[in-house]
Amino acid sequence: MKKTAHEIYDEAQKIWNPGRVEMFRSFGFEIAMGERQGSYFKDLDGHEYINMHSNGGVFNLGHRNSEIKDALIAGAELVDAGNHYFPSEFKNELNEKLLAVSPSNMRYVFTLNGGGEAIDAAVKFARKATGRQRLISLSCSFHGGSGISMQAGNPDLATYFNMTPDPKFYTHIEYNNLEQLEEILKKNDTAAVLIETIPATAGFPLPIENYHINVQKLAHQYGALYIADEVQTGLLRSGEMWCCCKYGATPDMIVTGKGLSGGYYPMSAIIMNEQAAGWMKEDGFAHTSSFNGTELGCIVSSKVMDILTRPETISNVAMLTDLFEKGLKQIQAKHQDFLVEVRQCGVIMGLKTAHPYGGQALMAALIKNGVWAVMANFDKSVLQFKPGLLMEKNTAEKVLAILDISLTQAAEMLQVPAN
Ligand SMILES: Cc1ncc(COP(=O)(O)O)c(C=O)c1O
Structure with a gap:
């Protein structure tokens, strides 16, 4: 029978990496990867996530291309x-x-x-x-x-x-x-x-x-x-x-x-x-x-x-760049006290918050809402935002809608103003 994520985490704590397992648990999640395709993956409990970290670029072309x-x-x-x-x-x-x-x-x-x-x-x-x-x-x-x-x-x-x-x-x-x-x-x-x-x-x-x-x-x-x-x-x-x-x-x-x-x-x-x-x-x-x-x-x-090098890939990156640029501008205007800076070059993006742990709180809120994105380790006020290069327009729009909600939740978690 297949093991649950909880059982896998218990075993991993013993024979893989105790510190890492404890850290994930302290963040309140036990994600072990299950099915995956394109911009999406599921954990073993069946929750679906849009991958906005792409493992730093490993999944530039999505999962299981x-x-x-x-x-x-x-x-x-x-x-x-x-x-x-x-x-x-x-x-x-x-x-x-x-x-x-x-x-x-x-x-x-x-x-x-x-x-x-x-x-x-x-x-x-x-x-x-x-x-x-x-x-x-x-x-x-x-x-x-x-x-x-x-x-x-x-x-x-x-x-x-x-x-x-x-x-x-x-x-x-x-x-x-x-x-x-x-x-x-x-x-x-x-x-x-x-x-x-x-x-x-x-x-x-x-x-x-x-x-x-x-x-x-x-x-x-x-x-x-x-x-x-x-x-x-x-x-x-x-x-x-x-x-x-x-x-x-x-x-x-x-x-x-x-x-x-x-x-x-x-x-x-x-x-x-x-x-x-x-x-x-x-x-x-x-x-x-x-x-x-x-x-x-x-x-x-x-x-x-x-x-x-295909024209379709290059134009998808241009489409995503434009979509995120416009969408993030609107979202920033709504959350200007919390989302203080949007850094963007193509689909390399960093979202800087007003709180020293704002990136970490935003990461936690996004995960709960079904988007996997990771804070910047050397500056936890920032969230790294890296979609796959082939992400579909409607998925990117979904990410922006979830970000909007998650910003409010992260600011609430930290008890700071969101807008
Ligand atoms: C900018 C940069 N250079 C080098 C590396 C190292 O790559 P690897 O993990 O494949 O050794 C990383 C890994 O995250 C990185 O982000």
Whole structure:
């Protein structure tokens, strides 16, 4: 007989992750995923949710996208993981597709399995290319839980695991602060400036004008490479394939992940220019991993790229951008004391509330009302709002109607004025 969510949570508390189970229970829910399709999923108790988090972009193309599923099944009939030693037509096909949608300075693609792992590798490549060690990154970013990526993100997380970044090699700066960036670059020892184009975990604060262009200029002026973390903002979410390019910048490396998986097969990639990829001409075996560029993964990601480059997908993103922009403006006017700022770039959205825990309260109200959205972990006053790129118009309208009600409920929960 099938287990209930409560039973699964009890077991998970014993053998999976006690802290996480307790946290979910303290929020008053026990969600374990059941049926899922497109923008919707159900929990095991039969409650239905519209997915407005998309796992940060893993479900950019919705749950169980049928084209991706078919590509995965057909691929599994033909190949397996393949051998990371050898070239392969499937790797070449995916790489060509990624290069075709990237700035013309990009020459090579290196595929891996997760965003953090790709950030680690990109920083290593920059260190090799420049012969320098220092990494400059944003203190408000999250780049993953692996070694370098964890140290590159908000340093508190690395410190928690007793791996506080060595200040000789890591400097964390404020977002949108170019003076601070130049101050550090003047040491002339920086290998790379790693910038999450719009920092997700900080609640998607928008960049000042020309921020990314100036990051690029300064990095190059002082001999450093510019790595754009596009794990959350890339793959058409901004309305263009890469959000940093929408802002006019041309990085030396673009890191992508999450949505490249199609929601099915863990894949990430570093798209890089000649300088960043220099090590591969010297020693092509210097960086390897057993599952780098798996053939089945490349088949899945190739299909993701086919869907993302279709005019229908691009116009759906434009439709959603417009619908949310107009809808959120109206909702904000109604709840102006509580919803103090709407941050939006394409379908990257952050809803800032007036209360330090307003994002958390809004998340709780939305979940009760059937919308799954998640607060920004580094700024709990903000709710992250990330629909799938293929979300239907009527589903998006439903989300806005539920948001309207949930804002009132969240403000009531916190005993603050809603409007
Ligand atoms: C901006 C950003 N970069 C990198 C990562 C790490 O990706 P992964 O969890 O696949 O290692 C994340 C994960 O949330 C992220 O949000």
